[in-house]
Amino acid sequence: MQAHTTDQNSEQLHFWALGDLHFRALAPWREFQAQRYALMFEDLQALWQAEGAPAFCVSPGDIIETCAQENYDLAKSTLQTYLGQIPFYPGIGNHEYHEPEIDPRSTRRYFTAAWDKPPRYTWQAEGLLFIMLDYPDPLTLADPTKVFISQETQAFLEESLAAHPNLPALIFLHCPLRNTVLDRNPALGRDYNSLQSFFSPENSQEIRNILSRHRNASLFFSGHTHSGWEAPRLVVSERDGDHFVSFVNLMSPWYTGTHKGPHVDKALTSFSYSYDDPDIIPTFSIRTYANYASIRVRDHKSRSWLKTWHVPLFSH
Structure with missing residues (x-):
């Protein structure tokens, strides 16, 4: 990476991104999760006290279990x-649609009522454009195991990028695009990953085509896979035409790895938890500068930084 001048190293914006949170009020789940999340939030508060609070926090879906x-x-x-008082920007994921006792046609309305946000929306801060995309309603899918991002959502992305061509755009979608984040050990199947149907859109190339047409498309954040630490291509930059797009997969602080995390019996009375190796409680700090972004992943269990990536950011 090229050296930056003093002006280029002047921070523009600092925000925090949280992967799939899966809040659930079921008593044993809530009690165990509260202990785990206390480690996360107490470490975040200590960091923010020392370094300054972020402009906002964002989480692109599966904030709730059902x-x-x-x-x-x-x-x-x-x-x-x-x-x-730190603003929170939520996204809608597959779990926001799940609840056997609720009319499936009402689930998007529940999201809007809870957060006072539509399923897809934009906001701006410090000369940056933020685009929250919506994960598709399973009722719209011919096969719920094969995800397609709707034409309406694609049009929203294209129109939002085109409307602000001079603003670097940071995009959020619950699921990663195909062939971004991968499995730590494909032979063992340690991670859900972007090569699998359901865990990435079947029409990922259509989304990539939109990103390639707009030079301001800079960063693309996702969650959904609960990828474990050091999963390949957790953060990856791809050159598309005349610009770079960087993909960031937000690991979940609730659990990482396949068949890990909470296990509840059908009667909802028995609860157990399987730990990944390593077991970490990760969230992501993002700081933007004139022509790059610094992305750091924090493990709140050990209260340590795991890694820092510097990725290109559109500069008009």
Whole structure:
């Protein structure tokens, strides 16, 4: 990477990104999760006290385990307790649609009512454009195991990028695009990953085509896979035509790895938890500069930084 001048090294914006949170009000789940998340939020608060609070926090989907109202209430109250006045930008993932006792046609309305945000929206801060895309409603899919990003969502992305061609754009979608984040050990299947259907859109190339047409498309954030630490291509930059697009997969602080995390019996009375190796509680700090972004992943269990990536950022 080329050396930066003093002006180029002047920080523009600092925000924090949280992977799949999966809040659930079920008593044994809530109690175990509260202990795990206390480590995360207490470390975040200590960091923010020392370094300054971020402009906002963002989480692109699966904030709740199911869209039952009690789970939304728990998520909102917990985030309000720990974030205080720091704005929070939510996204919609596959778990926001899941609740057997709720009419599936109402689930998107539950999301909007809870967060006072539509399923897809934009915002701006410090000369940057942020685009939150919506994961598709399973009712719109011929096969729920094969995800297609809707034409409406694609049009929203294209129109948002075109409307602000001089603003670097940071894009959020619950699932990663095909052939970004990979498995730590494909032979063992240690991670859900972007080569699998359901875990990445079948029409990923259509999204990539939109990104390639707009030079301001700079960063693309996702979650969904619960990828483990040091999964290949966790953060990767790809040159597309005359510009770079960097893909960032936000590991989940709830659990990482396949068949890990919480296990609840059908009667919802027995709870157990399987730990990944290594077991970490990760979130991501993002700082933007004139022509690059610094992405750092923090393990709140050990209260240590794991890695820093510097990736290109569109500069008009």
